Amino acid sequence: MIQTSPCHGRPSASVSSSPQSLLLQIAEKMLAEEAQNKEKEKMNYMEENCPVLSMPGCMQELQELCRKLHKQIDLVDEERYDMETKMKKSNKEIDDLKLMVQDLKGKFKKPALKKVRMSADAMLAALLGSKHKVSIDLRSNLKQVKKELKEEEKQTGDWRKNIEDKAGMDGRKKMFETEA
Numbered sequence: 001m002i003q004t005s006p007c008h009g010r011p012s013a014s015v016s017s018s019p020q021s022l023l024l025q026i027a028e029k030m031l032a033e034e035a036q037n038k039e040k041e042k043m044n045y046m047e048e049n050c051p052v053l054s055m056p057g058c059m060q061e062l063q064e065l066c067r068k069l070h071k072q073i074d075l076v077d078e079e080r081y082d083m084e085t086k087m088k089k090s091n092k093e094i095d096d097l098k099l100m101v102q103d104l105k106g107k108f109k110k111p112a113l114k115k116v117r118m119s120a121d122a123m124l125a126a127l128l129g130s131k132h133k134v135s136i137d138l139r140s141n142l143k144q145v146k147k148e149l150k151e152e153e154k155q156t157g158d159w160r161k162n163i164e165d166k167a168g169m170d171g172r173k174k175m176f177e178t179e180a
Contacts, residue, residue: 056062118126
């Protein structure tokens, strides 16, 4: 039987916290095992790839060892450089693709709409449905505007005569005299 608190009928604090503490203990054990496994893998890798260093006795063997280590360092540097360039290239491609996706999300092709000629009665019928029965003449409500000819249009005559009059020195002289 589960212990309950005397006033509320809920499990007591010690009972409700015990499952949590059990989970924490199990998680702690799992983390410790993972850390040990990683350490073992690291040691195995080091034993396979890094042989025990033997110090040579003479100067010539020491120089050969240095050359060998320099060659290995050069190979590692080349691999590192190649990986860096591949990474930069792939990061650039990823950025370009992200930009393309953003452009595609923001833009879409609008469909070409067809022109539809409808009378006012047909538009009202389409909007209101079967309720619309009265036909309305919208043109009768428009204001009538009469066009008046401007006086300036009447005064302008044949433009060729004006140009012939103003041509030459006499025409320019007349033009200045009329303005002044």
